[in-house]
Structure formats: structure tokens, C-alpha cells
Amino acid sequence: MPLFALDNELNFPPVHLAEQDGLLAVGGDLSTERLLLAYRSGIFPWYEGQHILWWCPDPRFVLFPSELKISKSMVQLIKKNTFEFKTNQHFKEVIGHCKTISRREQASTWITEEVKAAFMNLHQLGYAHCAETWSGGELVGGLYGMRLGKVFFGESMFSRQSNASKFAFIKYVELLRQEGVELIDCQVYTAHLESLGAKMMKRSLFIRLLEQYC
Numbered sequence: 001m002p003l004f005a006l007d008n009e010l011n012f013p014p015v016h017l018a019e020q021d022g023l024l025a026v027g028g029d030l031s032t033e034r035l036l037l038a039y040r041s042g043i044f045p046w047y048e049g050q051h052i053l054w055w056c057p058d059p060r061f062v063l064f065p066s067e068l069k070i071s072k073s074m075v076q077l078i079k080k081n082t083f084e085f086k087t088n089q090h091f092k093e094v095i096g097h098c099k100t101i102s103r104r105e106q107a108s109t110w111i112t113e114e115v116k117a118a119f120m121n122l123h124q125l126g127y128a129h130c131a132e133t134w135s136g137g138e139l140v141g142g143l144y145g146m147r148l149g150k151v152f153f154g155e156s157m158f159s160r161q162s163n164a165s166k167f168a169f170i171k172y173v174e175l176l177r178q179e180g181v182e183l184i185d186c187q188v189y190t191a192h193l194e195s196l197g198a199k200m201m202k203r204s205l206f207i208r209l210l211e212q213y214c
Contacts, residue, residue, distance in 0.1 A: 006054070010034055012043055015056040015207060022057030022188075030118035032125065039146055039153050040214050042207050044187060047110045058203035061193065063184040065177035069197040070170055077163055078170070083141075084134040085171040091123045094130040094142040098156040111156060119155070122146060131172035133164040141165040143172065150182040150213040169196065182213050 004013045006028030018024040024043060028034055030052065038044060043056045070078075077083075099111040122128035127148070133141035141164025143157035159165035173184065173196075185206075186198045 010037060012038065012041055012054065015042055015203065018056050018058070022055045023053060024056050025054040026051055028052060028054070030114055032118075032121060032127075035118060035122065035146075036127070036148070039148060040210060042203070042210055044153070045115070047112050047115065055187075056203065057188060059200040060203055060206040061186040061189045061198055062201050062206065063173070063186055063193065063196065063198040065173050065181055065184060067197045067199075068170065068173045068177075069195065071195070074163065074166060074170060077167065082135065083164065083167045085168065086132040086134060087172065087175070088123075088129055089132055090139060091128065091130045091144065092120060093139055094132060094144050094158070095119055095156075097139070097142070097158040097160070098144065100158075119144065119146075131168040131175075133159075133161075133168040135161060135164070142168045147176075147181070148214045150180055151185065151210060152176055152181050152183075153185040154187070166192075166196070183209055 003019070003023065004017070004025040006012070006025050010033055013025060015024060030045065035045070038054065042060070043054050046053050046055055095111065095116055099116060119128045128144060128146050130144040131142055132139055140161040141157070141159040143154060143165060145152055145154040147153070157165040157169065176184070186193050189200065
């Protein structure tokens with residue numbers, strides 16, 4: 001099946017036309033309007049070289065906040081007050097660390113300067129948010145993503161100390177649950193997030209939940 005090439009028109013092909021690995025389209029831009037449409041439709045961008053690729057994998061990796069799993073060791077860590085939890089205080093620094101650390105660990109990163117600028121703008125508009133872990137006055141871990149209605153779309157996380165990103169994730173999921181968020185999109189499988197309660201879901205069900213919660 002030929003890959004859909006996006007132009008200046010603000011639309012996406014139906015997600016069921018995605019390739020087996022979830023790749024749906026290429027091109028377009030990272031305008032606020034296109035990104036909001038994409039996430040509401042269950043689609044997210046990922047750079048490959050200079051090209052923007054748009055994905056909607058099946059199955060989808062998600063977490064229901066009510067199903068968050070916290071290990072005994074993390075419970076003990078949280079009780080010790082080793083870390084301090086904050087939200088939306090230093091978004092630029094959080095996404096900057098995600099960009100730098102993922103590049104160092106993976107030899108490349110999808111968080112280009114264009115992605116960073118686009119999410120900085122979404123943050124200014126109140127759509128993109130971050131969770132932060134602090135220790136000794138330093139930002140040592142965190143994550144960022146986008147919130148639409150009762151759905152949080154996780155994008156990336158970083159850790160400069162052991163368990164710092166996990167701490168931010170746990171505390172943020174608990175906060176999102178209190179605020180009425182029903183679903184967290186983790187996009188693709190990782191063993192790390194599976195240990196915290198994330199699981200696979202059929203894309204068709206995921207799309208229906210987006211229609212309900214976004």
C-alpha cells in the first residue's frame with residue numbers, strides 16, 4: 001500500500017489504512033492545528049531524518065490511571081521524600097533534557113529543534129505539560145506530553161538519577177487521576193511502562209476512547 005503524502009491541507013487518512021507497523025503518512029508540518037488534529041485522531045509524529053512520519057500503531061500501548069502499579073521499592077522511595085515533585089515549572093528544561101539524554105543513549109533522537117519549538121508553543125497555549133523530579137535543588141528527572149480533555153498523551157521522559165523519571169511518572173499519574181484523566185497514551189511498548197501497569201489495547205478501541213474522552 002502506498003504511503004500517504006500530506007500537503008498543506010489539514011487532514012489525515014483514516015487510521016485503519018496505516019501499514020502493519022503503524023506508519024500512516026509522511027510530510028505535512030508541526031503546526032498547532034495539525035498536531036491537535038493528529039492527537040485527537042490517535043496519530044503522533046516521529047521524525048526520520050528530515051521527514052515527519054505520522055504513526056498510529058495497532059495495538060496501542062496505554063495506561064488507565066486507576067491501574068497504576070507501584071512497586072514496594074518505589075513506595076519506600078516515595079516515603080523517604082528523597083525527591084520533590086513539581087509540574088509545569090521548567091517545561092523548556094524538561095524537553096531539553098529529553099532531547100539531549102535520548103540522543104546520548106540512542107545515538108539519535110526524534111526530538112528535533114522543530115519538535116521542541118512546536119511543543120514549547122503547545123505549552124504556552126496550555127496543551128503541553130510536564131512533570132518534574134527535583135533533588136537538592138536540581139532537576140534530575142521528568143516527562144512531558146499533551147493533555148486533551150481526559151486523555152494525557154505521553155511523549156518522552158528523562159532521568160539523571162536512578163528512579164527519577166519513574167518517580168515523576170508515578171506522582172503525575174496520581175495527580176492526573178485526581179484531575180479526572182481517564183486514559184494515558186504510552187504509544188508503543190516498553191518493559192519499563194509495562195511494569196507500571198501499561199498494557200496493549202486494540203487500536204479500534206483506543207480510537208473510540210479518544211472520541212469519548214477528548
